[in-house]
Amino acid sequence: MRILVATNFHPVPPVDGMQLHLYAVLAELKQRHDILLISPRPTKSSVDDLELAKLCSDHVEYDLTYEQPLFSRALTELRTFVTGRSRVVDFLLRSSLRDAVLRAVETFKPDVIHLQSGAVAALAPIDGIATVAAPLDADDLNAAARIGAAGSSTARWKARREAARFRRFEAEAYARSDELIVVTQRDADVLRGLNAALRPTIIPNGIDTIKFSPATDGTAGSAIVFHGAMDYEPNVDAVQFLVRDILPIVRQRHPDAQVVLAGRNPNAAVRELSAPNVRVTGALDSVVPVIQQAAVYVCPMRVGSGIKNKLLEAMACGAPIVATPLATAGIGIERGVHALVEDGAGSIASAISDILDDADLRTRLGRAARELAELRSWSRCAEEFERVYAAASGLAR
Secondary structure, X not given: OEEEEEEOOOOOOOOOHHHHHHHHHHHHHOOOOEEEEEEEOOOOOOOOHHHHHOOOOEEEEEOOOOOOOHHXXXXXXXXXXXXXXXXXHHHHHOOOHHHHHHHHHHHHOOOEEEEEOOHHHHHOOEOOEEEEEEEEOOOHHHHHHHHHHOXXXXXXXXXXXXXXXXXXXXXXXXXXXXXXXXXXXXXXHHHHHHOOOOOOEEOOOOOOOOOOOOOOOOOOOOEEEEEOOOOOHHHHHHHHHHHHHHHHHHHHHOOOOEEEEEOOOOOHHHHOOOEOOEEEEEOOOOOHHXXXXXXXXXXXXXXXOOOOHHHHHHHHOOOOEEEOOOOOOOOOOOEOOOEEEOOOHHHHHHHHHHHHHOHXXXXXXXXXXXXXXXXXXXXXXXXHXXXXXXXXXXXXX
16 A cells, blocks of 8 residues: 655654654554654654654655744734634645645545644645545643643733634544544444544554563652653643642652652643652653652543543553542543552552552552553554555545
């Protein structure tokens, strides 16, 4: 099959959830299919051609930037006010992506076009070629975190306005693709609430159980660990909840309890959490050793969408886990078997303390989490994409 993949981000290196998903799926599909990848020209680092070659047979770059001088920002504000268009969609449609895709349709002659991320669905339909939109998440589930993270009342108003615009875009644009892919039932339900005609296919994420695996030396750490991109609003909300609300309750039973917040780009709100008993690591060569040494891995997500790759990674490392119900969505975790699943600071803190007190519980939860992770694979995820491509080809308009 000849697959044209268009994105508004570069998948190399895969440092966030969307990049990781595309990198892993394309690496599997490349073994059986001819893939042309169209992605933005990197602005801050060179691309590893060897890594890129694992994902595609050919690669086309286009210009896309969200950073603008003051005058251009004013023009964007005026234009989106007149059109009612989301800013991220406006940037995309004014880039050279559409032209790059149309040229590729003529030269590459794809059997199917894979549009990865929500905004890229704006390109559909495309010259009668089967199109598969893969936003993966319902953006509305992330909007609350962005609004909450906005500083001023004006910024919060703008964030609410952008969320409403993108919500309208999702309802209209996703219906123009032949197939639609999300990663959890919750995301599918939200999108159907925006447009009852949408019929999303749910394809959960996989996990690399070789890279993410339990420590071989059998040693156990003492820290409470969370990891992720520390400038991503749902993660920022989670670590603030962990340090400000949950940790003080844990320390009533465990006065020496330590928290490690591991991940790149900690913003000012995260850096402010640093304290003698709270370590903010910043970027690491690998988060695996930190996760492996967790006495408890805590995923206290309160807002956000999609499957939490961080939780899959902790499971694959055999970490004993405490998580909120939102964090476990789409993963298949059975409460009390693969993790302790709780809501509210007091209940989460009690679960953390129970694990810190009970070595047998730590071992049981860690083993069960690893066994569940081993059932998930990126190859299975890619096979599901192949089935959707085949269905889209039969529906192409």
